[in-house]
Amino acid sequence: MNETVKKLTLPMTVQLDDMSPEEFITYYKSNQSEIERDLHEVGAVKFQGIQIESMEVFQHIVNSIANKFLAYIDGNSPRTKLSGNVYTSTEYDKTQRITMHNELSYSAKWPAKLFFSCIQPSDTGGETLLADSREILNHMDKALVDEIERKGVIYIRNLHGGRGIGPSWQDTFETESKEQLEAYCEQYDIEHQWKEDGSLRLIQRSKGIIAHRGSGARVWFNQIDQFHPSHLDSEIYEMMQHMYDSTEDFPMFVKFGDGTQITEAMVREILDTTEKLTIAPPWEINELLIVDNELASHGRNSFTGERRVLVSMTE
Known part of the structure; x- marks a missing residue:
């Protein structure tokens, strides 16, 4: 189980060697302190090469590496609760670009971390945009x-x-x-x-x-x-x-x-x-993106075709 790390400004990318969900859970728990350090330094970490083929697998992985999940209570973006702690990413009109924001930053209670995975990339566009809040x-x-x-x-x-x-x-x-x-x-x-x-x-x-x-x-x-x-x-x-x-x-x-x-x-x-500080890393399947919701803002590019991105939030 090899890994290659690209120290990009945002997100930091970790290329894994086609890990099964259980292998990734073991890997994550063994390296959790280093991952947390990198997350606090950069604001977002993307893992590539995890076998995430369904909503159920995504939920299993997130439930295994995180706790204290936050429901999308008091939210202002259209989305659907799929199961347990998993929601669709915003269902806002795909022809429109969603500007940068920190999730629930207007509310008295907001998530500390966001977990994203793309089950179905769009034909064009549809990137989850990122920018360093600092x-x-x-x-x-x-x-x-x-x-x-x-x-x-x-x-x-x-x-x-x-x-x-x-x-x-x-x-x-x-x-x-x-x-x-x-x-x-x-x-x-x-x-x-x-x-x-x-x-x-x-x-x-x-x-x-x-x-x-x-x-x-x-x-x-x-x-x-x-x-x-x-x-x-x-x-x-x-x-x-x-x-x-x-x-x-x-x-x-x-x-x-x-x-x-x-x-x-x-x-x-x-x-x-x-806008000057925003980047648009493209989505591929079998990726897990973890965002520190205070250190990094996010948005969404407009897109064509169908797009299915899942999200979970933790306190």
């Missing part, structure tokens, strides 16, 4: 960084109760129980307001820039651009302006923690800076 922070406009650190960020989401634009609160929290949802919100200090039509407004406060839980390194950790109205197609934005009294009634909205507005120019700075 480098994003280092290259971001200093005035914007200072403003975020002073004010923090407020995310607003308006979730319908079964009919409407965007996700429902039932799908978002994987429950039909208002009481269970309210208990979750109270546990994690999420402000929530029920509306007469059965929809729900969530107000979540975030720092936007945090210290990595392991190293203490400062990292860019937010989804400002994805929540800002400027990310919408112009026709959709115009339609929603007619539908809603205020941008704060849109399915998603973001502003500074003191209530002041985040401008389109700021969002453009975020997108431009992140």
Whole structure:
């Protein structure tokens, strides 16, 4: 069982010698301390040459090398829970590119690690994009960084109760129980307001820039651009302006923690800076990608054909 390691900036790639699932589990456990060290240094490690031929095999591997799994509760990306701890990667329109983000960075509870594997690569595109969150922070406009650190960020989401634009609160929290949802919100200090039509407004406060839980390194950790109205197609934005009294009634909205507005120019700075640091490693079958969710942001390229990428998340 030979291995070849490429010390790339992101991700670090480990080429294995066509390992069975059980061989990889043994290998991982024997080298776990070194793998954790590399993950904290680089932010993402990709293993190539593991026999991952199905969702069941992926789940077996991840269940064997990780614990404290996190359900996709409070998520804002369309995906399907397949079995146990395994979800599909985002099911967002394949013609669209998903911009860079750290998973659930708007929420009070986010995963520490993400485990990805591609069961079916797309015909073209479809890469899981990666960028170093430390480098994003280092290259971001200093005035914007200072403003975020002073004010923090407020995310607003308006979730319908079964009919409407965007996700429902039932799908978002994987429950039909208002009481269970309210208990979750109270546990994690999420402000929530029920509306007469059965929809729900969530107000979540975030720092936007945090210290990595392991190293203490400062990292860019937010989804400002994805929540800002400027990310919408112009026709959709115009339609929603007619539908809603205020941008704060849109399915998603973001502003500074003191209530002041985040401008389109700021969002453009975020997108431009992140784009310069983004890489697009192609997917092949029989790969396992482990991402430190605080050290590395991720996204998805548009694609053609069918694509099936699986993901599990751990605390």
